[in-house]
Amino acid sequence: MKKKTKSYAHIDWSLKLKTKQKANTREIDLDVLSRDGKLTELTGRESMGDVRGGCCPPMDLFRSEPMQLVQLIIPMESAHFTVSYLGDLGLLQFKDLNSEKSPFQRTYAAQIKKCGEMARKLRFFKEQMLKAGFSPSTKSVAQNDIDVDDLEVKLGELEVELIEMNANGEKLQRSYNELVEYKLVLQKAGEFFASAQHSATAQQREMESRQMGGESIETPLLQDQEASTDLSKQVKLGFITGLVPREKSMAFERILFRATRGNVFLKQVPVEEPITDPVSGEKMEKNVFWVFYSGERAKNKILKICEAFGANRYPFAEDLGKQALMIIEVSGRISELKTTLDAGLLHRDNLLQTIGDQFEQWNLKVKKEKSIYHTLNMLSLDVTKKCLVAEGWSPVFATKQIQEALQRAAFDSNSQVGAIFQVLHTRESPPTYFRTNKFTSAFQEIVDAYGVAKYQEANPGVYTIVTFPFLFAVMFGDWGHGICLLLATLFFIVREKKLSSQKLGDITEMTFGGRYVILMMSLFSIYTGLVYNEFFSVPFELFGYSAYACRDLSCRDASTVGLIKVGDTYPFGVDPAWHGTRSELPFLNSLKMKMSILLGVAQMNLGIILNYFNATFFGISLNIWFQFIPQMIFLNSLFGYLSLLIIVKWCTGSQADLYHIMIYMFLSPTDELGENQLFPGQKTVQSCSLRVVSCVL
Structure with missing residues (x-):
């Protein structure tokens, strides 16, 4: 039988409404932004409204809601309000009637582009707020509904202002650095x-004093020639000053030496504290350098090397008086720039704070508008171009609510004509929709993570409310830890109204969403902890005294050696005498393994029984005779029989080896059981089980 596929899409921008509508193969969430999904059509079966078959009760809590395909004919003037109210309702999944058109060929492509541009500006604002250390305010601001056109103008003005402030701030910051x-x-x-x-003045004075004192043994022989040298032939040295990153200083020095063949004098002094680089804006350690050179050719080489190494050059006067004046002037300009920068940052922070107070409201508005126009693009334009035709799936119980939303949209838009609502008859397979609440939604999501039930199939999510937390408790099993988990969960539940309106972190939000799952886990963990008799791994005699005691005083250091049963069996759970003994680990491992087998077999039987109810509900007798019955026979003839042996062994206290029984049940079914016999007729039961399994296979 071939399967056809059609594309659908849906909307729901309300944060408090997260309705789950599932297709036959996966869940389709009604998220803030619209997305396309796929629904599989199963031909040959009536799928509109109630699908009842056989003699089974409706099981409304255990099956998905009956769905219907509806058609809406919406006037153009009320289309925006209609889609908005239906999206707030969250009970209608629209079909894409323009799937053959590209996104750019659709009617409201320009409006979606406008919403995308506003979303880009909001992302820019959020980035700027995060850089400045602000976070968007989560408190609700009581304001009237914002007009989209006014919001677009306002966002544009704020973006221009913020960009201008950033540019001016960067220029001022660079000048300051x-x-x-x-x-x-x-x-x-x-x-x-x-x-x-x-030093030069001291040397000159020493030379003059020597000339006045006459010749001596220490007087240079060529002193007269040096003194008679023409001053016009002396070479005048130039110099360049600046700063170079300290990590590049050694390479900078080597390149200068090689490029000028050693005809330069380089001096470097490290700066004590890291400083902000004007170009990159990063803090780094630098050295102040000055290079003395001779000739324009050497100067050009030095300038190129400075540019290559990112060395910032600054002018410097030789005159000490000019140096002092320049230091005073630079210090004054630094003080003025610091004041200007502080005032600019304060103004920018105030602007970002104003944006942050309304950011969530603007962001939600833009997302809602984009979702509305995305949905309107899925509607078909009538030939008269005066109305839009929409088709979609809705639960049967939501008919009245949808009609009320249509009437309210027509009234609020002052439309002369209301929208027309009618139910279409089809053989398409509807999406799966489960009604959930804050308690059951997390359990339903766990089930949907493994697979979504087909339309009107039995919903395993109801049984998961018990089975999932209980299986966790079988592993967790400590009533001390369970109480800690319960207290932490009660904190989330008591303050759920307040926390639900706040923006939580990823881990906290996930924990808050599954608070009722954790609540059930903690309750079952307390129960299994009492069964295991463990409170932070310490046993307590809560339900009476231990049934075992030492035969004499010497047995206290020998664990189980010397222990004898002196009283009645411990009334509930594991006897505290087992804890700390040599056989504690083998005993508890054996207990938990057998318990896991019993729970696993029970859960598999539950799944097969649900399959039977599905087959009966849809009237598929083949699944009953060739799927349900063989599975039940095969499962219970082997693993059901093993579960029976475990229960009998617990009740009778037999020392039979269950591994030996199950292995030789297949290898030597005719051999005598001997000490492994748990009940009369066991050999006959095993032989019959093997024959039944052979017939099934």
Whole structure:
């Protein structure tokens, strides 16, 4: 039988409404943004309204809601309000009637593009708020409904203002960082030049004193020739000052030496604290340098090397008086820029705070508008171009609510003509929709993660409310830890109204969403903890005294050696005497393994029984005779029989080896059981089970 596929889409932008509508193969969530899904059509079966068959009761809580295909004829002037109210209702899944058209060929492509542009601006605002250390406010702001056109203009003005403020702030910050570097260069280089000038003056005075004192043994032989040298032939050295990153300083020095063949003098002084680089805006450690050179050719090489290494160059005057004036001037400009930067940052923070107060409201409005126009693009335009035709799936119980939403949309839009609602008859397979509440929704999501039930099939989510937390408790099993888990869950449940309106972190939000699952887990964990008699792994005699005691005083250090039964069996759970003994681990492992077998077989039987109810409900007798009956026979002839042996062994206290019984049931079915016989006629039961399984296979 061939399966046809058709594409559908849906909307729901309300954060409090998260209705689950599922297809035959997967769940289709009604999320904030619209998405396309696929529904599988099963031909040859009536799927409209109630699908009743056989003698089974309706089982409304255990099956998906009856669905119907409806058609809406909506006037153009009320189309926006209609889709908006239906989206808030969250009980209608629209079909895409324009699937053959591309997104750019649809009627409301321009409006979707406009919403996308507004969403981009909101993302830009959010990035700027996060950089500034702000987070969008989660408190609800009581305001009237915002007009989309006014919101578009306002967002555009805010974006232009914020971009201009960012550009001005970056320019001012760069100038400030350059002045800070310039001041460091003036200070470090000024100290060097002052020291060098002081040394030169001292040498000149020493030379003059020697000339006045006459010749001596220490007087240079060529002193007269040096003094007679023409001053016009002396070489004047130029210099360049600036800062270079400290990590590049060694390579910078080597390249300068090689490029000029050693005809430069380089001096570097490290800056004590990291400074902000004007170009990259990052904090880094730098060195102040000054290079002395001779000739324009050497100067050009040095300038190119400085650019390659990212060294920032700054002018410097040799005159000490000019240096002092420049330091005073630079310090004043730094103070002025600091004041201007602080005022600009304060104004920018105030603007971002204003945006943050209304960000969530704007963001929700833009997402809602985009979803509305996306849905309107799925509607078919009438030939008169005066109305839109929509088709979609809705639960049967939602008919009255949909009609009320249509009437309200027509009234609010001042439309002269109301929307027309009618039910269509089809053989398409509807989507699966389960009505859930805050308690059952998390369990339903767990089931849907493994697979979604087909339309009108029995819903395993109802049984999962008990089986899932109980199986967790079988593993967790400690009533001390269970109480801690219960207290943590009660905190979320007591404050759920407040927490549901707040924006939580990823882990906290996931925990809050599954608070009722954790509640059931904690309750069952307390129960199984009492069965295991473990409170933070410590046993307690809660239900009476232990049935075992020491034969004499020497048995206290020998664990189970010397223990004898002196009283009645412990009334509930594991006897506390087992804890801390040599056989505790083998005993508890055996107990939990056998318990897991019993629970697993019970759960598999439950699944097969649900399959029987589905077959009866849909009137498919083949599934009963060739699926349900063989599965029940095969499962219970082997694993059901094993479960029976476990229960009998517990009741009788037999020492029979269940592994030996199950293995030799297949290898040697005719052998005598001997000490492994648990009840009369066991050999006959095993032989009959093997024959039945052979017939089924």
